Amino acid sequence: MFSPSPAETKAGALAVEPYLQGAVPSGRFDAQGEIRPVTAQRSVSQYTLIKYGLTDRLSIYSLPTFSYGWGKGQSSTGVKFNDLPIELHYNILTARPARYRPSVTAYLGFIAPTRNYSGLSQSQNGVGQGVWFLRFGFQSQSVYRLMGHAARLRIWAVGRRPLTTAHLHDITSYGTSTGFSGTAHPGTFGNEGASFEYGLTKRWVMSLDLYGTWVGSTELTGKYRKTSQLVHTRSSWSGSYNLGPAMEYNWSPAMGFIGGVIVPFTGHNASRAIMPEVAVNMVF
Template identity: 30%
Template sequence: MTARRRAGLCSLLCMFGCMTQSIPTFAQTAPAPPPALSTQESMSDAWWTGPMLANSAETLPPGHFLFEPYLYDIRTPHTDSFGSRTYILYGLVNNLSIGLIPVFGYNKVSNGPNSSGVGLGDWQLQAQYRLTKFHEGSWVPTVAIQLQETLPTGKYDQLGNRPADGLGSGTYTTTVAINSQTYFWLPNGRILRTRLDISESFSHSAHVKGVSVYGTDEAFRGSVKPGNGFFADLAFEYSLTERWVLATDFTYGHNDNTRVTGLDFADPSNVPFPQTVRVNSGSSSAFGIAPAIEYNWTPAIGVLLGTRIIFGGHNNVGSVTPAIALNYVY
Protein backbone atom coordinates (compact mmCIF):
# COMPACT_ATOMS: atom_id res chain seq x y z
CA MET A 1 0.00 0.00 0.00
CA THR A 2 1.43 3.42 -0.95
CA ALA A 3 2.05 6.17 1.59
CA ARG A 4 -0.89 8.20 0.24
CA ARG A 5 -3.28 5.25 0.59
CA ARG A 6 -2.01 4.50 4.10
CA ALA A 7 -2.59 8.14 5.03
CA GLY A 8 -6.16 8.05 3.72
CA LEU A 9 -6.96 4.80 5.51
CA CYS A 10 -5.33 6.03 8.73
CA SER A 11 -7.49 9.17 8.56
CA LEU A 12 -10.67 7.06 8.43
CA LEU A 13 -9.45 4.78 11.21
CA CYS A 14 -8.52 7.77 13.39
CA MET A 15 -11.99 9.21 12.78
CA PHE A 16 -13.47 5.88 13.84
CA GLY A 17 -11.30 5.85 16.95
CA CYS A 18 -12.27 9.39 17.93
CA MET A 19 -15.96 8.65 17.49
CA THR A 20 -15.84 5.44 19.49
CA GLN A 21 -13.96 7.27 22.27
CA SER A 22 -16.96 9.56 22.58
CA ILE A 23 -19.20 6.55 23.28
CA PRO A 24 -19.49 5.86 27.02
CA THR A 25 -17.28 3.32 28.74
CA PHE A 26 -19.69 0.42 28.51
CA ALA A 27 -19.71 0.76 24.69
CA GLN A 28 -15.90 0.83 24.60
CA THR A 29 -15.38 -2.32 26.60
CA ALA A 30 -17.44 -4.40 24.16
CA PRO A 31 -19.66 -3.73 21.13
CA ALA A 32 -22.46 -5.60 22.92
CA PRO A 33 -25.34 -4.13 24.91
CA PRO A 34 -25.09 -3.57 28.66
CA PRO A 35 -27.28 -5.61 31.00
CA ALA A 36 -30.89 -5.56 29.93
CA LEU A 37 -32.69 -2.28 30.55
CA SER A 38 -36.32 -1.45 30.06
CA THR A 39 -35.35 1.06 27.36
CA GLN A 40 -32.88 -1.23 25.61
CA GLU A 41 -33.50 -1.52 21.87
CA SER A 42 -33.37 -5.09 20.58
CA MET A 43 -31.74 -5.83 17.22
CA SER A 44 -35.06 -7.10 15.85
CA ASP A 45 -36.67 -3.71 16.62
CA ALA A 46 -34.11 -1.77 14.56
CA TRP A 47 -34.93 -1.74 10.85
CA TRP A 48 -32.32 -0.72 8.25
CA THR A 49 -31.87 -0.12 4.53
CA GLY A 50 -28.09 0.37 4.84
CA PRO A 51 -26.14 3.63 4.34
CA MET A 52 -25.74 5.25 0.94
CA LEU A 53 -22.34 3.76 0.00
CA ALA A 54 -20.94 1.10 2.35
CA ASN A 55 -21.70 -2.48 1.35
CA SER A 56 -23.14 -4.84 3.93
CA ALA A 57 -20.97 -7.63 5.32
CA GLU A 58 -24.04 -9.86 5.61
CA THR A 59 -25.13 -12.49 3.10
CA LEU A 60 -28.67 -13.50 2.19
CA PRO A 61 -30.25 -16.72 3.44
CA PRO A 62 -30.32 -19.41 0.73
CA GLY A 63 -33.17 -18.84 -1.72
CA HIS A 64 -33.73 -15.16 -0.81
CA PHE A 65 -33.29 -12.10 -3.07
CA LEU A 66 -32.28 -8.50 -2.45
CA PHE A 67 -33.40 -5.87 -4.96
CA GLU A 68 -32.02 -2.33 -4.47
CA PRO A 69 -32.23 0.21 -7.32
CA TYR A 70 -30.46 3.58 -6.99
CA LEU A 71 -31.25 6.72 -9.00
CA TYR A 72 -28.68 9.51 -8.87
CA ASP A 73 -27.26 12.64 -10.52
CA ILE A 74 -23.47 13.16 -10.38
CA ARG A 75 -23.08 16.94 -10.59
CA THR A 76 -19.70 18.33 -11.64
CA PRO A 77 -18.81 21.62 -13.38
CA HIS A 78 -20.54 21.66 -16.79
CA THR A 79 -21.94 18.11 -16.45
CA ASP A 80 -24.90 16.25 -14.93
CA SER A 81 -24.43 12.49 -15.13
CA PHE A 82 -27.81 10.90 -14.49
CA GLY A 83 -27.69 7.21 -13.72
CA SER A 84 -29.22 4.12 -12.22
CA ARG A 85 -27.44 1.28 -10.43
CA THR A 86 -29.43 -1.76 -9.28
CA TYR A 87 -28.16 -4.40 -6.87
CA ILE A 88 -29.79 -7.78 -7.62
CA LEU A 89 -28.41 -10.29 -5.11
CA TYR A 90 -29.32 -13.90 -4.36
CA GLY A 91 -28.49 -16.15 -1.42
CA LEU A 92 -26.96 -19.19 -3.13
CA VAL A 93 -25.97 -21.27 -0.09
CA ASN A 94 -25.24 -20.53 3.57
CA ASN A 95 -22.80 -17.60 3.90
CA LEU A 96 -22.60 -17.01 0.11
CA SER A 97 -24.49 -14.43 -1.97
CA ILE A 98 -24.04 -13.78 -5.68
CA GLY A 99 -25.43 -11.02 -7.83
CA LEU A 100 -25.57 -8.72 -10.83
CA ILE A 101 -25.37 -4.91 -10.83
CA PRO A 102 -26.73 -3.37 -14.07
CA VAL A 103 -25.87 0.29 -14.68
CA PHE A 104 -27.47 2.81 -17.05
CA GLY A 105 -26.64 6.47 -17.63
CA TYR A 106 -27.23 9.71 -19.49
CA ASN A 107 -24.90 12.75 -19.59
CA LYS A 108 -26.14 16.32 -19.85
CA VAL A 109 -23.33 18.78 -20.64
CA SER A 110 -23.20 22.57 -20.93
CA ASN A 111 -20.29 22.79 -23.39
CA GLY A 112 -21.38 20.35 -26.09
CA PRO A 113 -24.08 17.91 -27.20
CA ASN A 114 -25.73 15.73 -24.57
CA SER A 115 -25.80 11.95 -24.74
CA SER A 116 -27.78 10.72 -27.71
CA GLY A 117 -29.93 8.64 -25.34
CA VAL A 118 -29.89 6.51 -22.22
CA GLY A 119 -27.06 3.99 -22.56
CA LEU A 120 -25.43 1.07 -20.80
CA GLY A 121 -22.74 1.67 -18.23
CA ASP A 122 -20.25 -0.96 -17.11
CA TRP A 123 -22.20 -3.82 -15.51
CA GLN A 124 -20.81 -5.80 -12.58
CA LEU A 125 -20.88 -9.37 -11.29
CA GLN A 126 -20.50 -9.91 -7.56
CA ALA A 127 -19.94 -12.72 -5.04
CA GLN A 128 -19.65 -12.33 -1.27
CA TYR A 129 -18.70 -14.95 1.31
CA ARG A 130 -19.31 -14.28 5.01
CA LEU A 131 -16.44 -15.30 7.28
CA THR A 132 -17.83 -14.36 10.71
CA LYS A 133 -21.14 -13.15 12.14
CA PHE A 134 -21.79 -10.66 14.95
CA HIS A 135 -23.54 -11.93 18.08
CA GLU A 136 -24.59 -9.86 21.08
CA GLY A 137 -21.97 -10.07 23.81
CA SER A 138 -19.12 -10.86 21.43
CA TRP A 139 -16.27 -8.72 20.15
CA VAL A 140 -16.33 -10.42 16.76
CA PRO A 141 -17.95 -8.30 14.00
CA THR A 142 -19.57 -9.63 10.87
CA VAL A 143 -16.80 -9.88 8.26
CA ALA A 144 -17.07 -10.89 4.61
CA ILE A 145 -14.82 -11.05 1.58
CA GLN A 146 -16.29 -9.73 -1.65
CA LEU A 147 -15.18 -10.28 -5.24
CA GLN A 148 -16.54 -8.03 -7.98
CA GLU A 149 -15.87 -8.11 -11.73
CA THR A 150 -16.67 -5.04 -13.81
CA LEU A 151 -17.54 -5.83 -17.43
CA PRO A 152 -16.79 -3.28 -20.21
CA THR A 153 -20.41 -3.05 -21.39
CA GLY A 154 -20.49 0.75 -21.55
CA LYS A 155 -19.45 2.72 -24.65
CA TYR A 156 -16.05 4.38 -24.17
CA ASP A 157 -14.46 5.08 -27.59
CA GLN A 158 -15.42 5.88 -31.22
CA LEU A 159 -17.71 8.54 -29.77
CA GLY A 160 -17.46 10.88 -32.79
CA ASN A 161 -18.99 14.27 -32.09
CA ARG A 162 -20.79 13.04 -28.95
CA PRO A 163 -18.21 12.51 -26.18
CA ALA A 164 -21.14 12.55 -23.74
CA ASP A 165 -22.10 9.08 -25.02
CA GLY A 166 -19.10 7.72 -23.10
CA LEU A 167 -20.49 5.78 -20.14
CA GLY A 168 -17.86 3.07 -19.66
CA SER A 169 -14.15 2.45 -19.18
CA GLY A 170 -13.53 -0.24 -21.82
CA THR A 171 -11.61 -2.40 -19.34
CA TYR A 172 -12.27 -5.47 -17.24
CA THR A 173 -11.73 -4.55 -13.58
CA THR A 174 -11.44 -6.95 -10.65
CA THR A 175 -12.20 -5.60 -7.17
CA VAL A 176 -11.41 -7.44 -3.95
CA ALA A 177 -12.98 -6.08 -0.76
CA ILE A 178 -13.17 -6.82 2.95
CA ASN A 179 -16.49 -5.67 4.42
CA SER A 180 -17.18 -5.52 8.16
CA GLN A 181 -20.15 -4.58 10.34
CA THR A 182 -20.76 -4.33 14.08
CA TYR A 183 -23.20 -2.77 16.59
CA PHE A 184 -22.92 -0.42 19.57
CA TRP A 185 -25.63 0.38 22.11
CA LEU A 186 -25.72 4.06 23.13
CA PRO A 187 -26.69 5.47 26.56
CA ASN A 188 -30.29 6.03 25.45
CA GLY A 189 -30.55 2.35 24.47
CA ARG A 190 -30.60 2.99 20.72
CA ILE A 191 -28.31 1.11 18.33
CA LEU A 192 -25.42 2.58 16.33
CA ARG A 193 -24.55 0.23 13.47
CA THR A 194 -21.05 0.66 12.02
CA ARG A 195 -19.47 -0.55 8.79
CA LEU A 196 -15.86 -0.40 7.60
CA ASP A 197 -15.20 -1.52 4.00
CA ILE A 198 -11.80 -1.59 2.29
CA SER A 199 -11.24 -2.53 -1.37
CA GLU A 200 -8.58 -2.65 -4.07
CA SER A 201 -9.31 -2.65 -7.82
CA PHE A 202 -7.13 -3.98 -10.65
CA SER A 203 -7.85 -3.03 -14.27
CA HIS A 204 -6.73 -4.64 -17.53
CA SER A 205 -5.69 -2.60 -20.57
CA ALA A 206 -8.02 -1.82 -23.50
CA HIS A 207 -7.73 -0.70 -27.11
CA VAL A 208 -8.83 2.86 -27.83
CA LYS A 209 -9.91 4.22 -31.20
CA GLY A 210 -10.97 7.79 -31.92
CA VAL A 211 -12.75 10.10 -29.48
CA SER A 212 -12.93 8.46 -26.07
CA VAL A 213 -13.60 9.03 -22.38
CA TYR A 214 -9.81 9.32 -22.02
CA GLY A 215 -9.66 12.60 -23.94
CA THR A 216 -8.31 11.23 -27.23
CA ASP A 217 -9.31 12.71 -30.58
CA GLU A 218 -10.77 11.24 -33.76
CA ALA A 219 -7.34 10.43 -35.27
CA PHE A 220 -6.04 8.48 -32.25
CA ARG A 221 -5.29 4.76 -32.31
CA GLY A 222 -3.77 3.12 -29.25
CA SER A 223 -4.46 1.68 -25.82
CA VAL A 224 -5.17 2.63 -22.22
CA LYS A 225 -4.08 1.06 -18.94
CA PRO A 226 -5.94 2.43 -15.90
CA GLY A 227 -4.07 2.34 -12.61
CA ASN A 228 -5.13 0.37 -9.57
CA GLY A 229 -7.73 1.89 -7.28
CA PHE A 230 -8.06 1.88 -3.48
CA PHE A 231 -11.25 2.75 -1.60
CA ALA A 232 -12.15 2.87 2.11
CA ASP A 233 -15.58 3.61 3.57
CA LEU A 234 -16.43 4.12 7.24
CA ALA A 235 -20.20 4.33 7.77
CA PHE A 236 -22.47 4.93 10.78
CA GLU A 237 -26.21 4.35 11.09
CA TYR A 238 -28.17 5.60 14.12
CA SER A 239 -31.51 3.90 14.83
CA LEU A 240 -33.57 6.99 15.63
CA THR A 241 -36.80 4.99 15.91
CA GLU A 242 -37.86 1.57 14.69
CA ARG A 243 -38.54 2.96 11.20
CA TRP A 244 -36.26 6.02 10.94
CA VAL A 245 -32.45 5.85 10.65
CA LEU A 246 -29.80 8.57 10.25
CA ALA A 247 -26.72 7.48 8.27
CA THR A 248 -23.37 8.91 7.16
CA ASP A 249 -20.49 7.53 5.08
CA PHE A 250 -16.95 8.89 5.29
CA THR A 251 -14.86 7.84 2.29
CA TYR A 252 -11.34 7.99 0.93
CA GLY A 253 -10.40 6.99 -2.62
CA HIS A 254 -7.06 6.82 -4.42
CA ASN A 255 -6.38 5.94 -8.06
CA ASP A 256 -2.96 5.27 -9.55
CA ASN A 257 -1.77 6.77 -12.82
CA THR A 258 -3.75 5.97 -16.00
CA ARG A 259 -1.50 5.64 -19.07
CA VAL A 260 -2.69 6.31 -22.64
CA THR A 261 -0.29 5.39 -25.47
CA GLY A 262 -0.65 5.21 -29.24
CA LEU A 263 -0.46 7.13 -32.49
CA ASP A 264 -2.32 10.23 -33.60
CA PHE A 265 -2.85 10.40 -37.37
CA ALA A 266 -4.00 14.03 -37.39
CA ASP A 267 -1.76 16.40 -39.36
CA PRO A 268 -2.19 19.87 -37.86
CA SER A 269 1.42 20.89 -38.63
CA ASN A 270 1.90 19.26 -42.03
CA VAL A 271 3.96 16.50 -40.39
CA PRO A 272 4.02 13.54 -42.83
CA PHE A 273 4.12 10.81 -40.16
CA PRO A 274 1.80 9.82 -37.32
CA GLN A 275 2.70 11.40 -34.00
CA THR A 276 3.42 9.25 -30.96
CA VAL A 277 1.12 9.93 -28.02
CA ARG A 278 2.00 9.16 -24.42
CA VAL A 279 -0.27 10.66 -21.78
CA ASN A 280 -0.17 10.02 -18.04
CA SER A 281 -3.04 11.23 -15.88
CA GLY A 282 -1.05 11.08 -12.66
CA SER A 283 -2.47 9.64 -9.45
CA SER A 284 -5.55 11.13 -7.80
CA SER A 285 -7.18 11.02 -4.39
CA ALA A 286 -10.14 12.55 -2.61
CA PHE A 287 -12.19 12.41 0.58
CA GLY A 288 -15.98 12.34 0.63
CA ILE A 289 -19.01 12.29 2.90
CA ALA A 290 -22.52 10.96 2.25
CA PRO A 291 -25.21 11.88 4.79
CA ALA A 292 -28.56 10.13 4.33
CA ILE A 293 -31.86 9.37 5.99
CA GLU A 294 -33.60 5.97 5.87
CA TYR A 295 -37.25 5.09 6.32
CA ASN A 296 -38.43 1.49 6.62
CA TRP A 297 -42.04 0.42 6.15
CA THR A 298 -41.20 -3.11 7.33
CA PRO A 299 -37.98 -4.99 8.20
CA ALA A 300 -37.86 -6.08 4.53
CA ILE A 301 -38.54 -2.85 2.63
CA GLY A 302 -37.25 0.69 3.04
CA VAL A 303 -36.15 3.81 1.20
CA LEU A 304 -32.99 5.92 1.45
CA LEU A 305 -32.49 9.56 0.49
CA GLY A 306 -28.98 11.00 0.61
CA THR A 307 -26.24 13.09 -1.00
CA ARG A 308 -22.64 12.11 -1.66
CA ILE A 309 -20.16 15.00 -1.62
CA ILE A 310 -16.66 14.42 -3.04
CA PHE A 311 -14.27 17.19 -2.07
CA GLY A 312 -11.88 18.19 -4.84
CA GLY A 313 -8.65 16.49 -3.79
CA HIS A 314 -5.32 15.81 -5.47
CA ASN A 315 -5.86 15.74 -9.25
CA ASN A 316 -9.58 15.20 -8.65
CA VAL A 317 -12.71 17.21 -9.50
CA GLY A 318 -15.25 17.62 -6.72
CA SER A 319 -18.84 16.50 -7.20
CA VAL A 320 -22.24 16.49 -5.50
CA THR A 321 -24.50 13.46 -6.04
CA PRO A 322 -28.07 13.41 -4.71
CA ALA A 323 -29.54 9.89 -4.77
CA ILE A 324 -32.57 7.86 -3.80
CA ALA A 325 -32.72 4.09 -3.33
CA LEU A 326 -35.32 1.46 -2.55
CA ASN A 327 -34.25 -1.63 -0.60
CA TYR A 328 -36.39 -4.79 -0.79
CA VAL A 329 -35.53 -8.26 0.54
CA TYR A 330 -37.71 -11.32 -0.02
Protein backbone atom coordinates (compact mmCIF):
# COMPACT_ATOMS: atom_id res chain seq x y z
CA MET A 1 0.00 0.00 0.00
CA PHE A 2 2.76 2.44 0.90
CA SER A 3 5.65 1.27 -1.28
CA PRO A 4 6.35 3.31 -4.44
CA SER A 5 6.11 1.59 -7.82
CA PRO A 6 8.52 1.59 -10.81
CA ALA A 7 8.09 3.55 -14.01
CA GLU A 8 5.68 2.17 -16.60
CA THR A 9 7.39 -0.20 -19.07
CA LYS A 10 5.39 0.86 -22.12
CA ALA A 11 4.94 4.28 -23.73
CA GLY A 12 1.32 5.39 -23.54
CA ALA A 13 0.44 3.21 -20.53
CA LEU A 14 -1.69 5.01 -17.95
CA ALA A 15 -1.98 3.82 -14.34
CA VAL A 16 -4.69 5.35 -12.13
CA GLU A 17 -5.04 4.29 -8.49
CA PRO A 18 -7.55 6.18 -6.30
CA TYR A 19 -7.05 5.68 -2.54
CA LEU A 20 -9.23 6.40 0.48
CA GLN A 21 -7.33 6.59 3.77
CA GLY A 22 -8.56 7.24 7.29
CA ALA A 23 -6.48 8.34 10.29
CA VAL A 24 -7.53 7.52 13.85
CA PRO A 25 -5.14 9.17 16.37
CA SER A 26 -3.89 6.80 19.05
CA GLY A 27 -1.34 8.88 20.95
CA ARG A 28 2.09 10.28 20.29
CA PHE A 29 5.61 8.85 20.60
CA ASP A 30 7.70 11.00 22.96
CA ALA A 31 11.48 11.49 22.75
CA GLN A 32 12.06 8.12 24.50
CA GLY A 33 9.59 6.24 22.29
CA GLU A 34 6.85 5.96 24.92
CA ILE A 35 3.26 6.43 23.74
CA ARG A 36 1.59 9.44 25.37
CA PRO A 37 -2.09 10.46 25.11
CA VAL A 38 -2.85 13.35 22.77
CA THR A 39 -5.92 15.22 21.60
CA ALA A 40 -6.12 15.23 17.80
CA GLN A 41 -8.77 15.20 15.13
CA ARG A 42 -9.67 12.21 13.04
CA SER A 43 -9.24 12.67 9.32
CA VAL A 44 -9.91 11.09 5.96
CA SER A 45 -7.86 11.64 2.82
CA GLN A 46 -8.58 10.88 -0.80
CA TYR A 47 -5.58 10.76 -3.10
CA THR A 48 -5.15 9.45 -6.61
CA LEU A 49 -1.91 8.05 -7.99
CA ILE A 50 -1.61 8.98 -11.67
CA LYS A 51 1.30 7.70 -13.77
CA TYR A 52 1.75 7.95 -17.53
CA GLY A 53 4.45 6.30 -19.65
CA LEU A 54 6.16 8.96 -21.77
CA THR A 55 8.52 6.33 -23.20
CA ASP A 56 9.25 2.65 -22.47
CA ARG A 57 11.51 3.79 -19.59
CA LEU A 58 10.33 7.27 -18.54
CA SER A 59 7.03 8.06 -16.77
CA ILE A 60 5.48 11.17 -15.26
CA TYR A 61 3.73 10.82 -11.89
CA SER A 62 1.42 12.96 -9.76
CA LEU A 63 -0.55 12.47 -6.54
CA PRO A 64 -3.35 15.06 -6.04
CA THR A 65 -4.71 14.78 -2.49
CA PHE A 66 -7.77 16.07 -0.64
CA SER A 67 -8.26 15.80 3.13
CA TYR A 68 -10.94 16.46 5.75
CA GLY A 69 -10.62 16.50 9.54
CA TRP A 70 -13.17 16.54 12.36
CA GLY A 71 -13.84 15.82 16.03
CA LYS A 72 -12.17 16.26 19.44
CA GLY A 73 -14.16 19.38 20.27
CA GLN A 74 -12.89 21.31 17.26
CA SER A 75 -14.75 22.47 14.18
CA SER A 76 -14.19 20.50 10.99
CA THR A 77 -11.49 21.60 8.58
CA GLY A 78 -13.61 21.37 5.46
CA VAL A 79 -12.20 19.70 2.35
CA LYS A 80 -8.64 20.89 1.73
CA PHE A 81 -6.37 20.41 -1.29
CA ASN A 82 -2.89 19.38 -0.13
CA ASP A 83 0.53 20.24 -1.56
CA LEU A 84 0.93 18.65 -5.00
CA PRO A 85 3.82 16.26 -5.84
CA ILE A 86 4.96 15.75 -9.44
CA GLU A 87 7.83 13.41 -10.42
CA LEU A 88 9.64 11.82 -13.31
CA HIS A 89 10.33 8.08 -12.92
CA TYR A 90 13.09 6.52 -15.01
CA ASN A 91 13.81 2.80 -15.28
CA ILE A 92 17.60 2.56 -15.06
CA LEU A 93 17.41 -1.22 -15.16
CA THR A 94 14.49 -3.29 -16.46
CA ALA A 95 13.56 -6.48 -14.64
CA ARG A 96 14.11 -9.91 -16.21
CA PRO A 97 12.15 -12.39 -14.04
CA ALA A 98 13.55 -15.42 -15.85
CA ARG A 99 17.02 -14.40 -14.64
CA TYR A 100 15.82 -12.94 -11.32
CA ARG A 101 17.28 -9.59 -12.31
CA PRO A 102 15.61 -6.70 -10.44
CA SER A 103 14.38 -3.46 -11.92
CA VAL A 104 15.80 -0.15 -10.64
CA THR A 105 13.86 3.10 -10.95
CA ALA A 106 15.14 6.61 -10.13
CA TYR A 107 12.78 9.37 -8.97
CA LEU A 108 13.21 13.13 -9.43
CA GLY A 109 10.57 15.82 -9.04
CA PHE A 110 9.09 18.49 -6.79
CA ILE A 111 6.25 19.29 -4.41
CA ALA A 112 4.32 22.46 -5.28
CA PRO A 113 2.88 24.37 -2.27
CA THR A 114 -0.77 25.34 -1.83
CA ARG A 115 -2.26 28.22 0.15
CA ASN A 116 -3.44 26.07 3.06
CA TYR A 117 -0.64 26.95 5.48
CA SER A 118 -0.81 30.66 6.52
CA GLY A 119 -3.48 33.23 7.39
CA LEU A 120 -5.80 30.44 8.51
CA SER A 121 -9.09 30.78 10.37
CA GLN A 122 -8.07 27.85 12.61
CA SER A 123 -4.82 25.91 12.96
CA GLN A 124 -6.32 22.53 11.98
CA ASN A 125 -7.02 23.93 8.49
CA GLY A 126 -3.29 23.88 7.75
CA VAL A 127 -2.49 20.98 5.43
CA GLY A 128 0.36 22.58 3.46
CA GLN A 129 3.89 23.78 4.25
CA GLY A 130 4.14 26.74 1.87
CA VAL A 131 7.50 25.56 0.50
CA TRP A 132 8.76 24.04 -2.75
CA PHE A 133 10.43 20.68 -2.12
CA LEU A 134 12.81 18.65 -4.27
CA ARG A 135 11.73 14.99 -4.43
CA PHE A 136 14.36 12.31 -5.13
CA GLY A 137 15.00 8.63 -4.52
CA PHE A 138 15.08 5.14 -5.97
CA GLN A 139 13.07 1.93 -5.99
CA SER A 140 13.96 -1.64 -6.91
CA GLN A 141 11.75 -4.69 -7.30
CA SER A 142 12.32 -8.37 -8.02
CA VAL A 143 9.92 -11.18 -8.92
CA TYR A 144 10.54 -14.79 -7.80
CA ARG A 145 8.89 -18.19 -7.57
CA LEU A 146 8.37 -19.22 -3.96
CA MET A 147 6.76 -22.60 -3.17
CA GLY A 148 5.18 -22.60 -6.61
CA HIS A 149 3.68 -19.10 -6.30
CA ALA A 150 4.75 -15.68 -7.57
CA ALA A 151 6.43 -13.41 -5.01
CA ARG A 152 7.58 -9.81 -5.38
CA LEU A 153 10.04 -7.89 -3.23
CA ARG A 154 10.39 -4.10 -3.32
CA ILE A 155 12.91 -1.88 -1.57
CA TRP A 156 13.07 1.90 -1.69
CA ALA A 157 14.49 5.07 -0.19
CA VAL A 158 13.18 8.57 -0.93
CA GLY A 159 13.81 12.09 0.38
CA ARG A 160 12.22 15.52 0.14
CA ARG A 161 14.44 18.59 0.59
CA PRO A 162 13.06 22.14 0.97
CA LEU A 163 14.12 24.62 -1.72
CA THR A 164 12.41 27.77 -0.39
CA THR A 165 11.27 29.37 2.86
CA ALA A 166 7.65 29.79 4.00
CA HIS A 167 6.52 33.35 4.83
CA LEU A 168 4.01 33.27 7.67
CA HIS A 169 1.40 35.53 9.18
CA ASP A 170 -1.13 34.96 11.96
CA ILE A 171 -2.48 31.39 12.39
CA THR A 172 -0.41 28.88 10.41
CA SER A 173 0.24 25.15 10.03
CA TYR A 174 3.48 25.74 11.97
CA GLY A 175 1.61 26.36 15.24
CA THR A 176 1.66 30.18 15.33
CA SER A 177 -1.34 32.29 16.36
CA THR A 178 -2.93 35.65 15.51
CA GLY A 179 -0.44 38.52 15.34
CA PHE A 180 2.57 36.46 14.26
CA SER A 181 4.78 37.51 11.37
CA GLY A 182 7.88 35.58 10.32
CA THR A 183 9.32 32.67 8.36
CA ALA A 184 9.66 28.91 8.62
CA HIS A 185 12.23 26.60 7.07
CA PRO A 186 10.94 23.00 7.30
CA GLY A 187 13.32 20.10 7.61
CA THR A 188 14.18 17.51 5.01
CA PHE A 189 11.95 14.44 5.32
CA GLY A 190 11.62 11.03 3.72
CA ASN A 191 11.04 7.34 4.15
CA GLU A 192 12.61 3.99 3.30
CA GLY A 193 11.52 0.42 3.54
CA ALA A 194 10.65 -2.88 1.96
CA SER A 195 7.45 -4.61 0.88
CA PHE A 196 6.70 -8.24 0.15
CA GLU A 197 3.81 -9.57 -1.96
CA TYR A 198 2.86 -13.22 -2.28
CA GLY A 199 0.35 -14.59 -4.80
CA LEU A 200 -1.97 -16.99 -3.00
CA THR A 201 -3.87 -17.60 -6.26
CA LYS A 202 -3.99 -15.90 -9.66
CA ARG A 203 -6.40 -13.34 -8.20
CA TRP A 204 -5.59 -13.08 -4.48
CA VAL A 205 -2.36 -11.47 -3.24
CA MET A 206 -1.13 -11.02 0.31
CA SER A 207 1.22 -8.07 1.00
CA LEU A 208 3.19 -6.55 3.85
CA ASP A 209 4.98 -3.17 3.98
CA LEU A 210 7.65 -2.46 6.61
CA TYR A 211 9.02 1.08 6.47
CA GLY A 212 10.36 4.00 8.45
CA THR A 213 9.58 7.70 8.12
CA TRP A 214 11.70 10.60 9.37
CA VAL A 215 11.45 14.40 9.53
CA GLY A 216 14.31 16.83 10.14
CA SER A 217 14.22 19.97 12.30
CA THR A 218 11.95 22.89 11.37
CA GLU A 219 13.29 26.37 12.15
CA LEU A 220 10.73 29.07 13.00
CA THR A 221 11.72 32.76 13.20
CA GLY A 222 9.59 35.88 13.70
CA LYS A 223 7.70 37.96 16.23
CA TYR A 224 4.24 38.83 17.48
CA ARG A 225 3.34 42.31 16.33
CA LYS A 226 1.40 43.57 19.36
CA THR A 227 3.73 42.29 22.07
CA SER A 228 7.01 42.42 20.08
CA GLN A 229 7.73 38.94 21.45
CA LEU A 230 10.57 37.41 19.43
CA VAL A 231 10.33 33.76 18.35
CA HIS A 232 13.23 31.55 17.26
CA THR A 233 12.67 27.83 17.70
CA ARG A 234 13.99 24.63 16.20
CA SER A 235 12.02 21.40 16.48
CA SER A 236 13.53 18.00 17.22
CA TRP A 237 14.02 15.27 14.64
CA SER A 238 11.16 12.81 14.53
CA GLY A 239 10.49 9.40 13.05
CA SER A 240 8.43 6.23 13.23
CA TYR A 241 8.43 2.64 11.99
CA ASN A 242 5.29 1.18 10.50
CA LEU A 243 3.68 -2.11 9.43
CA GLY A 244 1.18 -2.25 6.57
CA PRO A 245 -0.51 -5.66 6.05
CA ALA A 246 -3.00 -5.83 3.16
CA MET A 247 -4.92 -8.13 0.83
CA GLU A 248 -5.38 -7.57 -2.90
CA TYR A 249 -7.93 -9.03 -5.31
CA ASN A 250 -7.45 -8.70 -9.08
CA TRP A 251 -10.42 -8.96 -11.42
CA SER A 252 -8.05 -8.91 -14.40
CA PRO A 253 -4.39 -8.11 -15.19
CA ALA A 254 -5.47 -4.45 -15.60
CA MET A 255 -7.73 -3.95 -12.57
CA GLY A 256 -7.61 -4.83 -8.90
CA PHE A 257 -8.65 -3.85 -5.36
CA ILE A 258 -6.47 -3.59 -2.24
CA GLY A 259 -7.39 -3.02 1.39
CA GLY A 260 -5.30 -2.93 4.54
CA VAL A 261 -4.17 -0.90 7.52
CA ILE A 262 -0.96 0.98 8.46
CA VAL A 263 0.09 0.67 12.10
CA PRO A 264 3.03 2.63 13.62
CA PHE A 265 4.71 0.35 16.16
CA THR A 266 7.60 2.50 17.42
CA GLY A 267 9.03 5.98 16.99
CA HIS A 268 10.12 9.22 18.66
CA ASN A 269 8.74 12.79 18.66
CA ALA A 270 6.02 11.70 16.22
CA SER A 271 2.24 11.43 16.16
CA ARG A 272 0.72 7.95 16.09
CA ALA A 273 -2.41 7.11 14.09
CA ILE A 274 -3.97 3.88 12.86
CA MET A 275 -4.65 4.31 9.13
CA PRO A 276 -7.09 1.97 7.33
CA GLU A 277 -6.80 2.22 3.56
CA VAL A 278 -8.53 0.96 0.40
CA ALA A 279 -7.67 1.51 -3.26
CA VAL A 280 -8.58 0.45 -6.78
CA ASN A 281 -5.76 -0.07 -9.28
CA MET A 282 -6.44 0.44 -13.00
CA VAL A 283 -4.06 0.29 -15.97
CA PHE A 284 -5.06 1.49 -19.42
